[in-house]
Amino acid sequence: MGPAAVRAHDSRHRSAAPLEISGGQYSPVVWADIAGWNNDNHLDAFKAFRASCRAVTGRRRSAVSRKALGVSLREPCRAAKAANISDDAKAKAFFENRFRAVRISRLGETDGFVTGYYEPIIDGSRTRTDVYTVPVYRRPSNLFVRGFSQSAPSLPNNGPVYRKIGRRKLVPYYDRAEIEDGAIAGRGLEICWLKSQTDLLFTQIQGSARVRLEDGSTIRINYDSYNGYPYTAVGRILIERNIIPKEQMSMQRIRQWMTDNPDGARELRRQNRSYVFFREVKLSDNDEAIGAQGLPLTPGRSIAVDKTLHVYGTPFFIEGELPIQSEQAKTPFHRLMIAQDTGSAIVGPARADLYLGAGSEAGRVSGRLRHNMHFVMLVPNSLDPIARAKTMPLPETRPSAKIARLFPPNDRKPANAPQASAPSSLPADEQTGAASVPAAKAASSEITPLPPERSEVGSAHKPRHRTHYRRRWHRRAR
Structure with missing residues (x-):
C-alpha cells in the first residue's frame, strides 16, 4: 500500500478502530490479488456466516464481544440478517462491500498452517x-475452574483445572493415566462404553462422535470440558522416536501402530496427560456436530x-493445495471459511482446523491434512488494519557525543595512559594552536573517571559460634 493509497484509506476510515x-x-x-477469490462459491460461505450471526448479535455481553473485532462483526451481521441474497454474485458483493481483506500470518512468517478434523x-x-469396556465420562462434579x-454450561479449553477436596482445598485434576486407572470410576459418570482406549483417544481429539448402539440407535456426544493439562500430540512423539516418518504421518498410521502395539499404545497415550469429558446432545442423524x-x-x-486471538463468526479465505483426492494429490483449495469452533491444539493467528463432516471418508481426508x-482474514470496515502501525513509537534517538564520551568502549585506553607520538600532517602553527587549547576546554573532552569503590566495612559484632547455641539447648534439655 503506497502513500497515495494510505491517504485515501485515511480519508475513508478516519473513525475506524484499530x-x-x-x-x-x-x-x-x-x-x-487473492488467488481463487472469484472462483469460490460465496453463497455457501454466506449461509455459514449468517448462521454465525445468530450468536454474534444475540449475545449482549459475551466475552468475545469485548474485543474490537467482536463488536465490529455486529454491523455486517445485522446487514446479513436483513439481506435477501440468493445467488453467488450478490453474496460475493456482500463480503467485498462489508469487509476488507487482510493477509495474516504469524510474526516473521509468510504462511499459516491447517489441519483437518471430523466427527x-x-x-x-x-x-x-x-x-x-472403556467408559466415556461426563464432567465430574468435583471439577473446578476459577x-x-x-x-x-461451558468451560474454557485452556488454563488450570482443579478438583475440590472439602470446601476450600484445590489440587490439580487427575491426569489421563490416573483416570484410565480408575480415579473417577464408579461415580455414575459414564455416558456410554467403547471398545478401546484408542477409540476414546481419537474421539477426544476430534471433540465429538456419533456412537452406534447395539440396538441400532445413535447417541451424539460433544466436547464439554477437560482436565487442565495441555494437549500433547501423539503423532509428534512417534515422529521424534523415529517410529513413523514425518512424511508418512497420518491419523490412520497412528491408529494402526496402536492396534499392533497395545503396550506401546498405553505408554504413548499417557504421554498426552490431557483428558476430555463429554456431554450428550440431542441431535438427529441429519444434524452436524x-x-x-x-x-x-x-x-x-x-x-x-x-479463540484467544480471534472471534467466532470471522470469515477467513484460505488458499493453497491440499491432498483432498488422495495422499499424493495436490488439489487446489481456495475457499472462504467461517470461524465457528476452537481446539486446544489450535494456537496462533494463522492456524485453522478444517471441519470435513462425519464418517470414515471425512476421517481419511482430515487425517492427512498438515x-x-x-490466510486472508476478512475484517469489517469499522476496523482499521493499519491504524495501529501509525501509533507505534519510533526508536529512541542516538545519544549525543557528550553523553557517549561518558561510556567509552572497553578497548579505549585510559585518559592518563601514555600515547605514542605520531607525525602530524598539520602545519606547525596549527599544531601549536591545537596544543594550546585552554585547560577548561581540554578537561571537558576527557573521560570522566568513575569514583573509587568503597571499601567494605567490617561487621562490628562477630556472630556467635554455633556450639554456643548447642550448649544452651542442652542446658534446656536437662
Whole structure:
C-alpha cells in the first residue's frame, strides 16, 4: 500500500478502530490479488456466516464481544440478517462491500498452517459388556475452574483445572493415566462404553462422535470440558522416536501402530496427560456436530481457530493445495471459511482446523491434512488494519557525543595512559594552536573517571559460634 493509497484509506476510515492481533502480522490486500477469490462459491460461505450471526448479535455481553473485532462483526451481521441474497454474485458483493481483506500470518512468517478434523462414527453400548469396556465420562462434579461455577454450561479449553477436596482445598485434576486407572470410576459418570482406549483417544481429539448402539440407535456426544493439562500430540512423539516418518504421518498410521502395539499404545497415550469429558446432545442423524460457538458446523466451511486471538463468526479465505483426492494429490483449495469452533491444539493467528463432516471418508481426508496455506482474514470496515502501525513509537534517538564520551568502549585506553607520538600532517602553527587549547576546554573532552569503590566495612559484632547455641539447648534439655 503506497502513500497515495494510505491517504485515501485515511480519508475513508478516519473513525475506524484499530485492528490488533497479538503475535500476528497483517497487511491489506485488494480482492483481485487473492488467488481463487472469484472462483469460490460465496453463497455457501454466506449461509455459514449468517448462521454465525445468530450468536454474534444475540449475545449482549459475551466475552468475545469485548474485543474490537467482536463488536465490529455486529454491523455486517445485522446487514446479513436483513439481506435477501440468493445467488453467488450478490453474496460475493456482500463480503467485498462489508469487509476488507487482510493477509495474516504469524510474526516473521509468510504462511499459516491447517489441519483437518471430523466427527467419528464408532460402535458403543449404554452398558458395560465384555466387548465394550472403556467408559466415556461426563464432567465430574468435583471439577473446578476459577471464575466459573461448577454447573456452567461451558468451560474454557485452556488454563488450570482443579478438583475440590472439602470446601476450600484445590489440587490439580487427575491426569489421563490416573483416570484410565480408575480415579473417577464408579461415580455414575459414564455416558456410554467403547471398545478401546484408542477409540476414546481419537474421539477426544476430534471433540465429538456419533456412537452406534447395539440396538441400532445413535447417541451424539460433544466436547464439554477437560482436565487442565495441555494437549500433547501423539503423532509428534512417534515422529521424534523415529517410529513413523514425518512424511508418512497420518491419523490412520497412528491408529494402526496402536492396534499392533497395545503396550506401546498405553505408554504413548499417557504421554498426552490431557483428558476430555463429554456431554450428550440431542441431535438427529441429519444434524452436524455442534461447534464451540454453539451452532451446527458446516462441512467444508467451518473452521476451528485460536479463540484467544480471534472471534467466532470471522470469515477467513484460505488458499493453497491440499491432498483432498488422495495422499499424493495436490488439489487446489481456495475457499472462504467461517470461524465457528476452537481446539486446544489450535494456537496462533494463522492456524485453522478444517471441519470435513462425519464418517470414515471425512476421517481419511482430515487425517492427512498438515499443510502450510495462505490466510486472508476478512475484517469489517469499522476496523482499521493499519491504524495501529501509525501509533507505534519510533526508536529512541542516538545519544549525543557528550553523553557517549561518558561510556567509552572497553578497548579505549585510559585518559592518563601514555600515547605514542605520531607525525602530524598539520602545519606547525596549527599544531601549536591545537596544543594550546585552554585547560577548561581540554578537561571537558576527557573521560570522566568513575569514583573509587568503597571499601567494605567490617561487621562490628562477630556472630556467635554455633556450639554456643548447642550448649544452651542442652542446658534446656536437662
